[in-house]
Amino acid sequence: MRRGLLALALVLGLAAAQTVGNExxxxxxxQVFEIxxxxxxxxxxxxxxxxxxxxxxxxxxRQIAEMLAEGKSEDExxxxxxDRYTEWILYEPPKRGLGLVVWLAPVIGLGLFGLGLYSxxxxxxxxxxxxxxxSDEELARVxxxxxxxxxx
Amino acid sequence: MTPxxxxxxxxxxxxxxxxxxxxxxxFAWFLRDARYVRVARRSALLAFLGTLVAFGALEWAxxxxxxxxxxTARNHTSASPTWVKFATLWAALEGSxxxxxxxxxxxTWLAGRRxxxxxxxPVALGTLFVIQLFFLVNVLFVINPFTPVPNPPADGPxxxxxxxxxxxxxxxxxxxxxxxxxxxxxxxxxxxxxVTRRYQTWVAETKWWLIFAWGFLTAAIFAGGWWSYxxxxxxxxxxxxxxxxxxxxxxxxxxxxxxxxxxQERRGxxxxxxxxxxxxxxxxxxxxxxxxxxxVIESVHAFAGGPxxxxxxxxxxxxxTVGFALLGRVSAEVRDVGSVSIWSREGLLLSGALVxxxxxxxxxxxxxxxxxxxxxxxxxxSVGAPFFNQLFVPLGYAMLVLMALGPVLPWRRAHSETxxxxxxxxxxxxxxxxxxxxxxxxxxxxxxxxxxxxxLVALGWLVWNPIARRSRALGGARSGISALAWSRRRYGGYLxxxxxxxxxxxxxxxxxxxxxxxxxxxxxxSWRVAGRTITVHALRAVExxxxxxxxxxxxVSGLGTLHxxxxxxxxxxxxxxxxxxxxxxxxxxxxxxxxxxQKDARWVTLRLVVTPLVLWLWVSAxxxxxxTAMILWPASRRSQSxxxxxxVGV
Numbered sequence: 001m002r003r004g005l006l007a008l009a010l011v012l013g014l015a016a017a018q019t020v021g022n023e024x025x026x027x028x029x030x031q032v033f034e035i036x037x038x039x040x041x042x043x044x045x046x047x048x049x050x051x052x053x054x055x056x057x058x059x060x061x062r063q064i065a066e067m068l069a070e071g072k073s074e075d076e077x078x079x080x081x082x083d084r085y086t087e088w089i090l091y092e093p094p095k096r097g098l099g100l101v102v103w104l105a106p107v108i109g110l111g112l113f114g115l116g117l118y119s120x121x122x123x124x125x126x127x128x129x130x131x132x133x134x135s136d137e138e139l140a141r142v143x144x145x146x147x148x149x150x151x152x
Numbered sequence: 153m154t155p156x157x158x159x160x161x162x163x164x165x166x167x168x169x170x171x172x173x174x175x176x177x178x179f180a181w182f183l184r185d186a187r188y189v190r191v192a193r194r195s196a197l198l199a200f201l202g203t204l205v206a207f208g209a210l211e212w213a214x215x216x217x218x219x220x221x222x223x224t225a226r227n228h229t230s231a232s233p234t235w236v237k238f239a240t241l242w243a244a245l246e247g248s249x250x251x252x253x254x255x256x257x258x259x260t261w262l263a264g265r266r267x268x269x270x271x272x273x274p275v276a277l278g279t280l281f282v283i284q285l286f287f288l289v290n291v292l293f294v295i296n297p298f299t300p301v302p303n304p305p306a307d308g309p310x311x312x313x314x315x316x317x318x319x320x321x322x323x324x325x326x327x328x329x330x331x332x333x334x335x336x337x338x339x340x341x342x343x344x345x346x347v348t349r350r351y352q353t354w355v356a357e358t359k360w361w362l363i364f365a366w367g368f369l370t371a372a373i374f375a376g377g378w379w380s381y382x383x384x385x386x387x388x389x390x391x392x393x394x395x396x397x398x399x400x401x402x403x404x405x406x407x408x409x410x411x412x413x414x415x416q417e418r419r420g421x422x423x424x425x426x427x428x429x430x431x432x433x434x435x436x437x438x439x440x441x442x443x444x445x446x447x448v449i450e451s452v453h454a455f456a457g458g459p460x461x462x463x464x465x466x467x468x469x470x471x472x473t474v475g476f477a478l479l480g481r482v483s484a485e486v487r488d489v490g491s492v493s494i495w496s497r498e499g500l501l502l503s504g505a506l507v508x509x510x511x512x513x514x515x516x517x518x519x520x521x522x523x524x525x526x527x528x529x530x531x532x533x534s535v536g537a538p539f540f541n542q543l544f545v546p547l548g549y550a551m552l553v554l555m556a557l558g559p560v561l562p563w564r565r566a567h568s569e570t571x572x573x574x575x576x577x578x579x580x581x582x583x584x585x586x587x588x589x590x591x592x593x594x595x596x597x598x599x600x601x602x603x604x605x606x607x608l609v610a611l612g613w614l615v616w617n618p619i620a621r622r623s624r625a626l627g628g629a630r631s632g633i634s635a636l637a638w639s640r641r642r643y644g645g646y647l648x649x650x651x652x653x654x655x656x657x658x659x660x661x662x663x664x665x666x667x668x669x670x671x672x673x674x675x676x677x678s679w680r681v682a683g684r685t686i687t688v689h690a691l692r693a694v695e696x697x698x699x700x701x702x703x704x705x706x707x708v709s710g711l712g713t714l715h716x717x718x719x720x721x722x723x724x725x726x727x728x729x730x731x732x733x734x735x736x737x738x739x740x741x742x743x744x745x746x747x748x749x750q751k752d753a754r755w756v757t758l759r760l761v762v763t764p765l766v767l768w769l770w771v772s773a774x775x776x777x778x779x780t781a782m783i784l785w786p787a788s789r790r791s792q793s794x795x796x797x798x799x800v801g802v
Binding site for chain 2: 022024025026027028029030032033034037038040045046047048050051052053061086088089090091092093098099101102103105106109110113114117120121123124125127128129131
């Protein structure tokens with residue numbers, strides 16, 4: 001199943017691990033990757049800017065490292081990318097507007113599925129009770145009639 | 153005879169015998185004549201053999217570098233090593249659908265051999281014939297790999313280089329398809345049950361196939377994770393990529409069904425819901441193929457690009473329509489009766505199934521939401537790993553709680569003995585969490601540790617209690633331990649649960665305490681990082697027939713020398729990184745060669761990923777497969793009767 005992803009990766013030139021020219025890529029601290037993980041790779045699918053090897057994401061990681069060196073905070077860095085790419089660049093959908101829908105839907109789904117299960121179990125329990133109730137009454141009546149029959 | 157002609161002949165024969173089988177199944181059903189079932193079964197074998205001929209013909213073309221047919225001309229190269237040539241058959245769409253068709257005809261034949269009931273088997277066989285005809289007709293008429301090429305090229309481009317980078321390519325797709333296709337058998341039994349109105353027994357009849365398919369799906373998902381870990385070079389095993397999600401959805405639904413099937417078998421409950429679940433699980437396998445093969449993921453507008461998208465979407469809708477149309481009648485007729493206490497095994501099994509269904513819902517939602525928004529609104533949204541991870545944390549905890557309690561509690565109602573066990577489990581949970589927090593782990597990791605111990609106590613009691621009871625009854629520990637033999641299936645289930653708890657632990661740690669860092673080092677330079685010293689000893693190049701590789705020899709102190717490499721394939725401008733991993737019981741050290749000095753070979757740029765406990769994820773995968781095999785392995789006659797005798801007491 002992975003083949004589809006790999007084929008796409010190829011098409012998009014995602015595997016551009018080697019930089020052009022002969023300059024070594026910058027050293028990147030763990031913090032760079034922590035921030036890059038919160039941004040999406042603009043040209044791939046299913047990969048964050050920390051994971052992808054596309055040229056764009058190498059550039060993004062370089063920018064993050066530079067901004068960290070300038071003393072910018074994580075929020076400022078993320079804001080910089082949001083300004084450039086819109087909120088689409090955030091790997092986690094924002095919890096408002098259209099993004100809120102996708103966050104609330106699982107809760108609603110859990111509620112609906114749970115309610116379905118609950119009402120199903122209510123129904124089967126009610127049926128069980130009804131059956132028991134009927135059989136008790138029937139049993140009593142039949143026993144009474146049998147006793148009467150024996151008495152006569 | 154050329155491979156192209158042979159392949160077409162095989163496919164035509166396969167289609168012919170599938171039609172014969174389908175007609176025979178229809179005759180058997182409408183004429184109420186069991187002799188036609190035998191005809192259908194034999195046709196199933198012949199259809200399988202026909203598909204096998206087509207499969208063999210394509211392998212023949214690949215192994216002999218015959219470029220006169222479309223598939224080899226587009227996807228093959230004579231420079232590939234033999235195993236890559238063999239596996240190139242499923243490296244592109246046409247071949248993988250042929251493989252799917254082959255496995256489908258195999259399942260139809262094998263399932264047909266096991267069908268004993270002449271009332272339901274015509275419908276079940278007929279359903280399987282319809283499914284296999286869908287794939288065969290597609291391979292023959294729509295995406296035929298044997299289409300002749302007017303001017304055969306001298307050599308082709310070869311398969312995608314990323315696929316040639318690891319031997320898992322020869323294994324993972326086959327496991328995945330065995331799992332996907334396996335779900336068609338429970339589905340066919342379900343259709344037969346709904347048509348013949350025998351709503352109760354199909355679950356028991358089809359359980360073996362369900363768990364068989366489940367085992368392959370599980371193995372395939374873990375194998376895919378390991379493949380991605382070994383090949384993709386970012387140090388992770390699961391990215392919530394749409395392709396991964398497409399394989400995860402059927403697994404989640406099948407897992408839910410495995411558990412609700414037990415409730416139906418034991419208590420006769422949940423009957424209509426089980427039909428819905430099995431239909432959805434099977435439909436999800438087709439949905440996955442639609443999602444990944446139609447191009448809809450790349451862009452909603454790519455949908456019309458090829459014929460495969462609309463065809464698979466049509467097939468998906470047909471499955472859902474048939475399944476749910478029949479279900480409409482069933483739900484009017486089925487009247488489940490019985491009260492379920494939440495504090496009982498069936499109550500927890502159903503709650504567990506609810507958790508898995510909600511998980512499936514979350515995965516479907518997160519995968520489709522960006523597409524739906526783009527299609528209807530034109531806006532672009534990203535729903536990535538952080539979304540799924542955050543939602544799967546609470547769902548995963550719910551799963552860990554339920555999977556420990558479920559097997560401990562008896563059917564119908566809990567009694568005081570089990571309550572004592574639950575008290576011990578809770579003590580383990582609290583202690584584990586407290587110790588985790590004291591060590592300084594995050595709350596989430598500590599909770600996972602606590603829940604792992606919660607499961608461990610439950611499983612320990614489940615294993616120990618029957619042995620102790622039998623030892624007391626029979627006098628002697630040896631006869632007590634022999635109790636293990638007669639309930640091998642149950643212990644298989646426990647082993648799967650243990651492996652799931654272990655996997656949860658591995659996931660919690662590896663997701664929470666991962667270190668990524670990138671550094672450029674001179675040859676001979678040492679680097680102190682993450683408690684190790686990393687030294688680059690040499691940079692060298694190796695020439696192979698199908699690729700050219702640049703390899704760095706990097707020593708990680710205490711763990712030996714690793715060889716991360718960059719592979720250059722003729723068909724690709726850019727190199728493919730092959731990471732090198734030092735696996736340890738604690739932390740994995742994962743090295744990627746990011747770049748190197750192309751002029752003087754004086755420096756290399758390395759990316760280091762240090763992740764704790766990843767190894768245990770692969771251990772848990774092996775345990776799950778062993779557990780599944782224990783459940784599936786046919787019991788010997790003696791232990792079968794012993795098991796029945798033993799069941800009475802439990």
